[in-house]
Amino acid sequence: MDFLRATTWAEALRMKADRPDATPVQGGTDVMVEINLDKGRPKALLDLTPVAELTEWSVESGNIRVGAGVTYTRVITELADRLPGLAQASRTVGSPQIRNRGTVAGNLGAASPAGDSHPPLLATGAIVEAESVDGVRMIPIGDFYTGVKRNALAANELIRAVHVPLRAGPQYFSKIGTRNAMVIAVCSFGIALNVAERTVGTGIGSAAPTPRRAVEAEAFLAENWSPGDPEVGRRFGELVAAAAAPIDDVRGSRDYRVHALAVMARRTLGWAWEEHRRTS
Numbered sequence: 001m002d003f004l005r006a007t008t009w010a011e012a013l014r015m016k017a018d019r020p021d022a023t024p025v026q027g028g029t030d031v032m033v034e035i036n037l038d039k040g041r042p043k044a045l046l047d048l049t050p051v052a053e054l055t056e057w058s059v060e061s062g063n064i065r066v067g068a069g070v071t072y073t074r075v076i077t078e079l080a081d082r083l084p085g086l087a088q089a090s091r092t093v094g095s096p097q098i099r100n101r102g103t104v105a106g107n108l109g110a111a112s113p114a115g116d117s118h119p120p121l122l123a124t125g126a127i128v129e130a131e132s133v134d135g136v137r138m139i140p141i142g143d144f145y146t147g148v149k150r151n152a153l154a155a156n157e158l159i160r161a162v163h164v165p166l167r168a169g170p171q172y173f174s175k176i177g178t179r180n181a182m183v184i185a186v187c188s189f190g191i192a193l194n195v196a197e198r199t200v201g202t203g204i205g206s207a208a209p210t211p212r213r214a215v216e217a218e219a220f221l222a223e224n225w226s227p228g229d230p231e232v233g234r235r236f237g238e239l240v241a242a243a244a245a246p247i248d249d250v251r252g253s254r255d256y257r258v259h260a261l262a263v264m265a266r267r268t269l270g271w272a273w274e275e276h277r278r279t280s
């Protein structure tokens, strides 16, 4: 196995162009586990950890541009006030050691339907900044997930950053697992309320081949803007559950996931509305 180490972003792009078969490594918390478990042996690894540009975040036209090397720990400690949904999801990832190494970009690269960053990225309408020697491509998050553990990146592209809109209202993330920590989601849900525009964003995790929005639930709430009304909350939950397409697997049954999603959607909507009432 060849080991390539890029020290600048330009060098990383050149290396990926020369070796499209190289597997990028950011925190390595997915890649190294796969290799250790002998689930695959890449022809080459492209280590991105020395690339300083990737470890930065910045505020750009209403978004936080989170560099591909920004860890979950830094999302929690540095961005929780501006990206509360993503920070909540980050707190549930693995253990402190995993959060110190793992990144949102790595979660996107792996594109597991159970990845915890996906629901808040969908709920806020994030955009993935991909780049290759041919140029930059801004990929709306809804177009990024193309199948189970598959994404829209071309073979010569790398993730440079993810652009997440600044908080426009309360955001919540809810995750069900078989225990409280170090657990892959049985299912998860993210919500982002925009009270000024009377809109809601949603993201469903671990309950379909890819993470996905609950588009009908979003439209229903926009048309019936009474998030505090229990009947509206109940119907919103039903529509979120209807948007899922879960399977039975070792972590949970299809029926349990459908039920749990309806409960999580109703509850997170209630929490978000309560926060809005308390703080406005």
Ligand SMILES: Cc1cc2nc3c(=O)[nH]c(=O)nc-3n(C[C@H](O)[C@H](O)[C@H](O)COP(=O)(O)OP(=O)(O)OC[C@H]3O[C@@H](n4cnc5c(N)ncnc54)[C@H](O)[C@@H]3O)c2cc1C
Pocket (backbone or CB within 6 Å): 023, 024, 025, 026, 027, 028, 029, 030, 031, 032, 033, 048, 068, 092, 093, 094, 095, 098, 101, 102, 103, 104, 105, 106, 107, 108, 109, 110, 114, 115, 116, 117, 153, 157, 158, 159, 160, 182, 183, 184, 185
């Ligand atoms: C013990 C343990 C617990 C875990 N718990 C959770 C959990 O609770 N929730 C959760 O969501 N995940 C969990 N994970 C999985 C993992 O930590 C996350 O998916 C994490 O976000 C991966 O980030 P990383 O930087 O380590 O990615 P890496 O392992 O470096 O890479 C992951 C994938 O992304 C690709 N990639 C990395 N960087 C780039 C880039 N810049 N451009 C293009 N592709 C890139 C890699 O090639 C690879 O396919 C856990 C893992 C372990 C080992």
